[in-house]
Amino acid sequence: MAEVFVKIKDRQLGPFNSSEIRNLVVKGEFTQGDLVYHEDMQEWVEASEIDEFRNLFTEEVKRVHQKTVFAVGGGKGGVGKTVLTASLGIGLAAHDYDVVIVDADFGGANLHTCMGILEPDYTFYHFYSLQRESLEDICLETPVKNLRMISGACGTLGIANPRFHQKLRFINQLKHLNADYILLDLGAGSSYNVIDFFLAAEHGILVTTPEPMAIQETFNFLKMAVMRKLMRDLRKNTSAVAILEQHMYAEPGKMHFTMDDVINDVRQIDEIAAFSIETFLSSYHPRLILNMVHSNKEIQEGDSFKTAAHDLLSVDVEYIGFIEYDENVRKSVKELKPFVIENPKSKASKSLAKLVTVGLLQKNGWAGFQDRRRLLKQLRQEGADYPDARLQESDTICSVNCFYWGDCDYQEGGYPCPIRHLDPIFKQHG
Numbered sequence: 001m002a003e004v005f006v007k008i009k010d011r012q013l014g015p016f017n018s019s020e021i022r023n024l025v026v027k028g029e030f031t032q033g034d035l036v037y038h039e040d041m042q043e044w045v046e047a048s049e050i051d052e053f054r055n056l057f058t059e060e061v062k063r064v065h066q067k068t069v070f071a072v073g074g075g076k077g078g079v080g081k082t083v084l085t086a087s088l089g090i091g092l093a094a095h096d097y098d099v100v101i102v103d104a105d106f107g108g109a110n111l112h113t114c115m116g117i118l119e120p121d122y123t124f125y126h127f128y129s130l131q132r133e134s135l136e137d138i139c140l141e142t143p144v145k146n147l148r149m150i151s152g153a154c155g156t157l158g159i160a161n162p163r164f165h166q167k168l169r170f171i172n173q174l175k176h177l178n179a180d181y182i183l184l185d186l187g188a189g190s191s192y193n194v195i196d197f198f199l200a201a202e203h204g205i206l207v208t209t210p211e212p213m214a215i216q217e218t219f220n221f222l223k224m225a226v227m228r229k230l231m232r233d234l235r236k237n238t239s240a241v242a243i244l245e246q247h248m249y250a251e252p253g254k255m256h257f258t259m260d261d262v263i264n265d266v267r268q269i270d271e272i273a274a275f276s277i278e279t280f281l282s283s284y285h286p287r288l289i290l291n292m293v294h295s296n297k298e299i300q301e302g303d304s305f306k307t308a309a310h311d312l313l314s315v316d317v318e319y320i321g322f323i324e325y326d327e328n329v330r331k332s333v334k335e336l337k338p339f340v341i342e343n344p345k346s347k348a349s350k351s352l353a354k355l356v357t358v359g360l361l362q363k364n365g366w367a368g369f370q371d372r373r374r375l376l377k378q379l380r381q382e383g384a385d386y387p388d389a390r391l392q393e394s395d396t397i398c399s400v401n402c403f404y405w406g407d408c409d410y411q412e413g414g415y416p417c418p419i420r421h422l423d424p425i426f427k428q429h430g
Contacts, residue, residue, distance in 0.1 A: 109152020
């Protein structure tokens with residue numbers, strides 16, 4: 001099959017070779033009703049009308065599930081990325097998919113704590129230091145069926161800023177994990193490390209809250225990710241990169257240009273480079289989740305973000321859903337349990353069920369409604385058997401044996417430690 005152009009949702013994309021078309025079919029992004037440009041007929045026709053394409057839509061192909069990697073980021077700290085990553089992983093695992101959640105916040109790892117695993121047997125440090133050869137070797141079982149995790153290594157010098165070859169090794173190893181879905185919990189901020197991991201994943205998920213500051217931080221994160229990708233793709237074209245840098249760094253933090261401006265400037269010196277930019281932008285569809293939503297008005301912030309990304313960055317963001325604000329989430333964090341396990345009947349859990357079923361798995365209508373009910377029932381069953389990782393009052397008593405003794409603002413000898421959530425650290429240094 002020669003390379004062809006296609007139209008998906010009225011957007012012209014391509015050219016794609018046969019392998020790329022097959023991947024689009026497997027992922028459900030290209031259907032029989034989508035259009036293909038027929039060179040001989042010189043017109044657009046439905047894919048189902050072309051013999052070469054008809055075999056791609058057999059039931060056997062549709063049932064194939066390729067490994068999917070999601071990177072959960074957004075720039076702003078405190079918006080609930082870690083809690084949401086754990087919950088998305090649990091939701092997908094409850095659909096009988098094999099899932100691995102990965103703590104890629106190397107400078108502030110806490111995904112294991114969110115899952116109630118206080119002392120992981122293996123962490124990213126064992127991979128980083130070559131004590132374990134592969135990421136598969138440091139995967140940990142979780143209390144949830146079908147769900148494993150890779151713990152970060154908070155507090156280890158050098159881990160927060162891995163070298164390029166270490167990042168490359170990590171990214172390559174992700175592709176070899178035995179899982180249907182892999183979710184990366186990225187750190188806060190817009191450092192190159194965070195953005196590179198966001199771009200390396202097959203699908204990026206932006207998480208933000210409806211507050212103006214969080215929305216702005218998330219938009220800036222997306223802008224930097226787009227520019228980082230373009231600069232990397234065009235790195236051999238110094239003239240094009242110079243134009244990108246001119247727009248990017250003229251007034252940091254301000255959006256004084258649109259991607260149409262950038263493309264027009266690049267086109268004046270290199271038509272091929274401009275086409276390359278357009279091709280990437282037309283095929284790049286990061287997803288957006290609003291977290292801690294209080295009202296219907298705040299739900300609309302997702303649509304506003306989507307409009308801004310389209311108008312200014314020429315990127316079509318997929319707004320896949322939201323999580324309602326729920327005090328039960330805060331309670332579950334203190335209990336060291338994911339909120340969908342702690343209280344499957346809560347508003348946030350119901351939002352999560354819809355987000356996974358409709359937003360990620362694309363199950364709509366009555367079938368989607370029934371699937372959400374089954375998911376919540378499954379979560380109730382998981383919650384009944386989930387271990388209690390809460391730290392009791394007597395777990396850690398303040399004493400001279402603590403390595404913080406004499407240098408602790410909370411020191412009160414003989415009484416329960418008010419910062420006993422650090423108990424695993426006390427044990428390591430006891």
